[in-house]
Structure formats: C-alpha cells, structure tokens
Amino acid sequence: MRSGHAPRGVSADDLTTRARIRDAAVLRFGRDGFGTPLRAIATDAAVSAGLVIHHFGTKERLREACDEHVLDQIRHAKQDNLGEASGGRFLEYLATAEQFAPVFAYVLRSLQHGGPLAATFVDHMVRDAVDYLAEGVAAGVIVPSRDEPARARYLVLSSLGAGLLAMTVDPPRDPTDLAAMMRRHVDAITLPALELYTEGFLTTRRMLDEYLLYVSDPPPAGEHAP
Amino acid sequence: MRSGHAPRGVSADDLTTRARIRDAAVLRFGRDGFGTPLRAIATDAAVSAGLVIHHFGTKERLREACDEHVLDQIRHAKQDNLGEASGGRFLEYLATAEQFAPVFAYVLRSLQHGGPLAATFVDHMVRDAVDYLAEGVAAGVIVPSRDEPARARYLVLSSLGAGLLAMTVDPPRDPTDLAAMMRRHVDAITLPALELYTEGFLTTRRMLDEYLLYVSDPPPAGEHAP
DNA sequence: CGACGGACTGAACACGCGTATAGCGTCCTG
C-alpha cells in the first residue's frame, strides 16, 4: 500500500486505511447490525482484526467514529440539496438516494438499536421540522398547531417510525436494496399520508374538543401537567 | 417442589416449571432483548440452564414458545375489553395497562428485532384497523379513503412505529416502568395526533391533487402499478 | 547509515455463550 505512516490529524475525506476500515464498518453495521463480528469488518477492509483495534482501540470506539462520520455525511447531504428538497422531503431524499444508501442504512440501524446517534438524529429532524412547519404556517399553507414542538416531534416520530417498522417487519432479502424497499414503502404510504394531511380522517371535532376540555380541567390524578 | 411429573399436554394456564421458565423468558426477552443469556432466564425461573434446554430443546424454540404464548395473551386481552376500548384504542390499552406490561414489552422487542411475531402482530393490527375504519366510515364519523387497506396499514405503522421509536431513542431507566413511559408518550402525542386527525395540517388540496394526477398518468419509469 | 517509530500481521488468550452428557432423586406403573 502507498500509505506510509498516516498524518496524525486525519481530516475528513482521506482514503487512509483508517478511513477504509471506518467505511467498511459503516457498511457492515448498517447491513448486519452492531452485533456484526469485528473480523467481518476487518475482512471487508482487507485488513487484520488486530489492526482495527490498533486504530480504534475498541469496537465501541469504532462505532463512535462511525456515528461521527455518518453525522458529518448527513450534514453534507443536507447542504447538498438545500432548498431542492427541503423540510419534509429531506428524509425521503436521504432514504431513497442511492448515493447515501450506506449512511441511511446505518441511521436506520441506529434508530433500531438506540444509542446516541439515534437521539441526535431525531433531535435534528425535529428541529428542522419545527422550522419547516413554522415557515409553512407563516406562508399560510400549513395550519397552526396548539403545540408546535409537540407536533413536530409527533410527525417526525411517526414518519421515521413507520419507515423503521416497515423495514424491520419485512426486511429486504438483499440488504443492498434497502433504498428500493424504501421507495416501495414511500409509494405505499404517500396516498394515505397526503389524504390524512389534507383532509384528516375524523368528520367531527368532538374528540378533539373533548380532549381540549379534558386537559384544561385538572385531571383527577394527573402525574404531570405542562 | 410439588410438581411431580407434569401432564403431557400442558394447556394454557398452568404453573408448571415449564410455564415458569416461559414466563421468565417473556419477561427477560422483553426487558433485555433476545440476546439475553439463557442462564439469566434460568436464574430468574430458579432453575438450571440445562433444564431450559431440556424443556425447549433450543433457545430459538424457547422464543417460539414465547411468541405463541404472547399471541395467546393478546387474544385474551382483546376479548377482555371487547367494546370497551375498541379499534384505535386497543393499542393504547395494551401499552398502558400494568397487567399486560410484560406482554407489551415483549411485543415491542419483537417489533424492534423483527421476526414472525412482529409480522403477525402488525397484520393483526392492520386487520382490526380495517374493520374499525370501515365501521367508522359506515357510521359517518370517519372520512372514506381512496385506498382503505393502505390507510389502515399506514395508520398502524405510524402509531406503532412512533411508540417503538420513542421507547428506543429514550429508553426507560427502570425497565419495569415501560408502561409509565408509554403513558408519557401517549400524553405527548395525543394533542398533535387529534389535531392532525380532525384538521389535517395542509391548508390546500394542491399536493394531494397533484399526486392523484401523477398516479393516474403512467409515471415515466414506473416499477409497479397496482 | 543506524535506529527509532508506527503501520500491520498472525497467533494466542480469556471469556461468555448455547448445548450435550452423565448422574441423582422421586414419583407412577406393572
């Protein structure tokens, strides 16, 4: 290999062995989950298992490095299509763009297993949704909510969770075709989602009004009242 | 112990050692996931690890037994509150009733990890939702959809997925308090959900109409057209 | 030019896991 000894402060986009290992790990983790053997990652990177430890110290630290790198990639993805597919469509873009398939698979695995990246990613999404919804409300194309942050979080959890669950319950045979499965999922839910978003599905305001009345009165044994 | 030797065809509700092991397994699997060591289950059931194998042959067969038992419990739960909390509220009941906490935790783990029970459970939920929505449409309290099965599946995936994701991203410290966390989650999403269900959140029909137009025309490179 | 340092390997270690096996006690059965 040409590497020689790598410069200490490896920056973002280098093809050093260390980066190759990290990329292989992102791929494997995304495909097979975080239980995947270290030796499999090593083999994928054409490297011995010991070297992985030599570079990252620990499997968990390797995962942390992956988390960080994936988060960077997401930030890049977000800038790549600033305005082109803003707000609600960014998730769709990330999920179905072949280019980001490994990153998205890794994110999905993180959401499935939990951990810091999952929480960070959801928070990111919620913050974006808040902004996006606020713009929509200001422009008059989105109806305001009585609790904007709660709505943003609800919408993010729902759409993200639906996708996650769809992939978990009916996992792709060829793990490479996650993007294709995601496209199928999006196709399947777009119509009912748009229906719900524009028409709702309750014909009366009764349930909502009753709930609003309920929360305005002190509930009989409330545990927390925001 | 008093057991003697158990009758061969153990029915549903017996307190034989076999049942005790199964219950302990349901609890552990629900709490700690399916990666939990067999010996932990054995200890919980006050039993040696070998006995677990003796009764179930294999860890995976133990899980299958758990799947079956949990599915039975769910069927019982559904009959318990027939009419009391029908349709959309059954999930809420199952999730927040202390009595079914272990069962629900197990279901959630299954949805997280995938597997046969997860698919069966989702299908169950979808079928119920189809019926429930049809009744609502007939009664005039729910607006009809252009694709009822798709809507039912979408609603189930969304609410189930939202709950799953909420628990995964922000897991309960004390794994016993899953019901409490679920109540908090339901509290947090009820308002935005009801808002969305009764008012939608788009002020114009533009997106929906454009999509309907789009799907009525042959898409440029359609992969499947139902 | 010699020696230091780091990338890198292959073998080995320690550990936890699921499972197999041998044996023990006790109850039903003939």
Next chain:
DNA sequence: CAGGACGCTATACGCGTGTTCAGTCCGTCG
C-alpha cells in the same frame, strides 16, 4: 416392590467473540 421414566442439576465441551502481544516491515529522522 422392582423398574423405568422423567424432572432436574452440575459439569464439561466447542465455538465465536473482543482484545492482547510479540514480531516484521518500511519510511523517516538524527
């Protein structure tokens, strides 16, 4: 009352895992 069957335990085996270690190669620096 003998005998077999079954519930059950304790121990051991084999395997796969993450991690460690001694050693080799090679570029760089004094």
